[in-house]
Every structure is written in structure tokens, then in C-alpha cells.
Amino acid sequence: MAAKNQYGLGKGLGALLGGEDLSELRKPVGYINKEVVSTEGKPQDTSDVLRIPIDLIEPNPYQPRMTFASEAMQELADSIRTFGLIQPITVRRKGDKYQIISGERRYRASIMAGMDMIPAYIRDASEQGMLEMAIVENIQRENLDPIEVAMSYQRLMDECSLTQEQMADRVGKKRASVANQLRLLKLPAKVQHDLKVGLVSVGHAKVLLGVEDAGTQEMLCDMIVKNGLSVRQLEEKIKAMGKKKDPAQEDGAQELPEMYYRLLENVGKYFGENISLKRTRDGKGTMTIKFESDAQMEQFLKALDAR
Numbered sequence: 001m002a003a004k005n006q007y008g009l010g011k012g013l014g015a016l017l018g019g020e021d022l023s024e025l026r027k028p029v030g031y032i033n034k035e036v037v038s039t040e041g042k043p044q045d046t047s048d049v050l051r052i053p054i055d056l057i058e059p060n061p062y063q064p065r066m067t068f069a070s071e072a073m074q075e076l077a078d079s080i081r082t083f084g085l086i087q088p089i090t091v092r093r094k095g096d097k098y099q100i101i102s103g104e105r106r107y108r109a110s111i112m113a114g115m116d117m118i119p120a121y122i123r124d125a126s127e128q129g130m131l132e133m134a135i136v137e138n139i140q141r142e143n144l145d146p147i148e149v150a151m152s153y154q155r156l157m158d159e160c161s162l163t164q165e166q167m168a169d170r171v172g173k174k175r176a177s178v179a180n181q182l183r184l185l186k187l188p189a190k191v192q193h194d195l196k197v198g199l200v201s202v203g204h205a206k207v208l209l210g211v212e213d214a215g216t217q218e219m220l221c222d223m224i225v226k227n228g229l230s231v232r233q234l235e236e237k238i239k240a241m242g243k244k245k246d247p248a249q250e251d252g253a254q255e256l257p258e259m260y261y262r263l264l265e266n267v268g269k270y271f272g273e274n275i276s277l278k279r280t281r282d283g284k285g286t287m288t289i290k291f292e293s294d295a296q297m298e299q300f301l302k303a304l305d306a307r
Contacts, residue, residue, distance in 0.1 A: 022225055028084030029193060049088050051117045052098055057091060057107060060100045076105065077112035079189040085110055086192050087151055087185070088119035090159060098122065102158055123159065139171050146205070147196040150184045164265050179261050180206070188214045191221045200224050203231040211238065263287075270300040 089103025100107055101123060110118050139152045157167050164182075168175040184195065184205055191208060194200045204224055208217045220238070223229060229237065260277060267275055271289055279285035291297050 022222060025199060025225060026083065026190070026193060028082065029086050029196060048121075049119045050122055052091070052120050052122075054107075054111060054116055054118050056096075057089075057098045057100060057118065057120070058094070059104055059107070073105070073109055073112065076109040076189075080106075080109055080113040080115065083189050083193040085115070085119055086147065086189060086196065088121055090121045090123055090155070092123050121155070136170055145196050145198070146181070146184055146202050147192050150181045153178055153182055154185060164261060175258065175261060179264075183209055188218050188221075190218045194221055194225060201231065204229075204234055207231060207234050207238070267300075270296065270303065 085106060087103070087106065089106050090101040091098035092101055093099075098120070103120075107118065136156070139149060139156070144152070153167060153171070156162060156170065157164065162170065164178055165175050168178045171178070184192070184202075187195070187205060187208060191200065191205065195202070195205050200221060204221075208220060211217050211220065220234065223237065224234060260279065264275060264277060267289065271291060275287070275289050277285065277287045291300075
């Protein structure tokens, strides 16, 4: 019990970090591609990230989500102010404006953060085949960082209406590999930023994914950056703190069976990222779903009844 208190969240980690300011290493992510100054002229490559003046962007009137939690929005705005917008939004041209296809929450938080330009993909909704080819080509580039790869996978699924299995076929990867890559987008913005700019490795990120608490993930990330911890040292640090990793990630355990990825994908259509699953080697486990309203649950139940 004493050991647990010694390495508990907060005071113990704070003492280990020594209160060092890491802001010089963590500068906002920038996008060096073209900037959009108007909607006139030659169409631009839909595989590029373009910086668009925020006053040229307008919300999608068909956005299904009508309410956004104020506390979560403020947290996202604070993150964007510190690290920049790591995951660009997607828009389409509409007259002299750009209308949001996906990313309205990030757009609103960017306004709260005081941004005057916002990174975005510009999509011609009538040219899905060309868009798909552009994204696949983008994924196959060798100089993409892990977060860019994960974002490309997610974009291909969202904008081309593909399942994980179909998307894995498009890019020539195993579905389990794709699923693990997508999990990187569940990490806090601070960790995603450090992974994107090379301060931590994919190996570090996989270990951090086995830690449930986002605050603990961030503080462990600070320790990696400050002390240059190897993946093995990080694993030992977590064990010493009494923080257990996901059983599926311990001691080189095998990936989840295929049916669990299908389950997460199907249920995730209705609950987004608010679903988690844990499974031990003997097949026992738990699945947790967080829902935002009765209407969301009613939509899920209707889908079940229709099967």
C-alpha cells in the first residue's frame, strides 16, 4: 500500500518531473502547405492540408450534433492554443465560403482559441474516387509521421464510407495493424503532438495506450521527454507506480481476435470514441459505453431492432 501512495498520480509524478517547463520543446504544430486566400481560381489538391482563413468557413447546417459540452470544448480550445490543431477539419467549397463536412467541434474550439487560420482538407464531394486515390497515395508516402498515417486512415473511412476491413484492403495492411494505428488518435493532444514531432516513439505511445487515465498519460509523456526514457524504462516506471497496462499489451500478448475489432467498429458508429473494451488472455473482459443522451441510445436501439 505504501508503494502505491509513493507512486500515485499527482504528487509522486510531479516530484519526479521536478516542475520543469517543456514548452520550448512543445511548439504548436504548423502546416507548411498552401494557404487559401479565396475560393476563386484553380482547384487545389484534395490530399494537401491547406490553411484557410477562419472567417471563410461556415458550419454544416446538417450537422447531427446540436450540443457541445462546454467544459470539453474549453479543454480542446486550450489544447489547440498550446499545440495547434493537430487533426485538420474537412470542408467543401460553397460559393465564396467553405462549408464544414467534418470537424465542427474542432472548428468551434479553434474560434474559442483565437485562431485566424485553420488547417483543412478541401473536398469535392462529387469526386469520391479521386479523393480516395489521393488519400491512399498520401498514406503510402514514406515521410508521414504516425499521427498523419492514423489521420489518413480515419479520413479514408469517414469520407469514403469504408469499413476498417475495406480500408485495410485499400492500403495493403492487416486490419489489426490499421486498428492499432487508429488507436493513436485516442491519445491526449499533448501525447499526439510529441509523437507527431518525434519527441516520443510509437513504442512509447503503445505503452501509454495501456494507461487508462489521460492525465497520467500526459505526465508519463513529460517524463519520457524530460528523461529520455526508453520503452522498457517506461514499462518499468508504470509497473513501479502500480499502474497496470491493458492485459492485451503485456508481455507481447497477441492482438485482439478479429471479431472484437468488428464489434468496436459496428458499435462505434453510434457512440464514436465513447466505447472501450478490455479482454484478458482467457477471453474474459468488459465493454464500456458512454452515451450523451437518451436520443443517442434510442438511435442505437432502433438500429438493433432493424437487424
